[in-house]
Amino acid sequence: xxxxxxxxxxxxxxxxxxxxxxxxxxxxxxxxxxxxxxxxxxxxxxxxxxxxxxxxxxxxxxxxxxxxxxxxxxxxxxxxx
Numbered sequence: 001x002x003x004x005x006x007x008x009x010x011x012x013x014x015x016x017x018x019x020x021x022x023x024x025x026x027x028x029x030x031x032x033x034x035x036x037x038x039x040x041x042x043x044x045x046x047x048x049x050x051x052x053x054x055x056x057x058x059x060x061x062x063x064x065x066x067x068x069x070x071x072x073x074x075x076x077x078x079x080x081x
Contacts, residue, residue: 016040 018037020030052060 016037018033020033
């Protein structure tokens with residue numbers, strides 16, 4: 001179940017199709033496919049919200065400050081020329 005903003009939910013399923021062969025010369029590939037499918041069946045995922053950490057917010061403020069300073073320097077340089 002994926003939970004979205006506003007309490008909405010999305011139900012998600014993942015499907016895997018495995019191709020099997022009755023031919024004896026494909027026995028190794030068929031066994032490998034079944035092993036892989038068996039392992040893949042055990043995988044579980046949980047949806048999480050990627051919140052910005054305090055460090056990321058701090059770095060964004062620093063970038064904004066630097067951009068503002070660069071824009072002011074360009075403005076001053078443009079007036080002097």
